[in-house]
Amino acid sequence: MSESRCSPFTWSDHPVVETDRLRLRRVERTDADAIERLAGDFDVARMTALIPHPYEPGMADEWMDRLEQDHDAGRCVVFAVTLRSGGEFVGVAGLTFAWEHERAEIGYWFGKPYWGRGYATEAARAVVALGFERTGIERVHAGAFGHNPASQRVLRKAGLREEGTRRRHLVRFGQPADVVDFGLLRSEWNVKSSPTEPPGG
Numbered sequence: 001m002s003e004s005r006c007s008p009f010t011w012s013d014h015p016v017v018e019t020d021r022l023r024l025r026r027v028e029r030t031d032a033d034a035i036e037r038l039a040g041d042f043d044v045a046r047m048t049a050l051i052p053h054p055y056e057p058g059m060a061d062e063w064m065d066r067l068e069q070d071h072d073a074g075r076c077v078v079f080a081v082t083l084r085s086g087g088e089f090v091g092v093a094g095l096t097f098a099w100e101h102e103r104a105e106i107g108y109w110f111g112k113p114y115w116g117r118g119y120a121t122e123a124a125r126a127v128v129a130l131g132f133e134r135t136g137i138e139r140v141h142a143g144a145f146g147h148n149p150a151s152q153r154v155l156r157k158a159g160l161r162e163e164g165t166r167r168r169h170l171v172r173f174g175q176p177a178d179v180v181d182f183g184l185l186r187s188e189w190n191v192k193s194s195p196t197e198p199p200g201g
């Protein structure tokens, strides 16, 4: 496998990415309380495909155990999104790789108190840039629920194009849901929103 087709990221050599307002860094055990509190909000969980609800004490630690293994197996790069000013944890964003297909799926969630400030868009743009700049992937994609216009808007603002709708594709917490697919090819990607990586980060 060529270098461009495997992950350059590991748990111990995790990238740090800075944008205008955000610092994206490795998820740490000290984030567990914030994760359990913010991901524990049903309004966050219900818009994702995977966050469990209720989010019980200890689940964040279990998630981090899996995350560490997934990083070291080259399956993903996932960030704690924090505020550059003050370091407050506000959400999670990252990429899950399918190296054999030269693509990655972008995923994110943000704590409800931080919605509507442009943080998801800023983080998503940074994560897309990291994927194209630091790996050989040719495509970034995502699926958002049909009833999640905020996430669809974030994906569009990060440059992804709508590609179609999988009708009644998932049942989540008893609710049937359409999934709207989005994708962005390297050849379409606009580098102008590229973030900076601090020295040594």
Ligand SMILES: CC(C)(COP(=O)(O)OP(=O)(O)OC[C@H]1O[C@@H](n2cnc3c(N)ncnc32)[C@H](O)[C@@H]1OP(=O)(O)O)[C@@H](O)C(=O)NCCC(=O)NCCS
Binding pocket: 043, 044, 045, 047, 048, 049, 108, 109, 110, 111, 114, 115, 116, 117, 118, 119, 120, 121, 122, 143, 144, 145, 148, 149, 150, 151, 153, 154
């Ligand atoms: C979706 C989510 C990440 C957005 O985070 P955010 O930081 O508020 O996003 P931003 O502020 O960067 O952008 C949100 C955009 O959606 C728009 N929006 C919000 N609610 C909307 C609605 N009901 N209908 C249409 N647009 C809406 C906002 O106006 C904004 O667009 P604008 O900048 O053009 O005005 C956040 O709400 C969240 O974490 N939700 C729960 C988990 C989730 O949905 N994860 C993604 C799964 S695919």
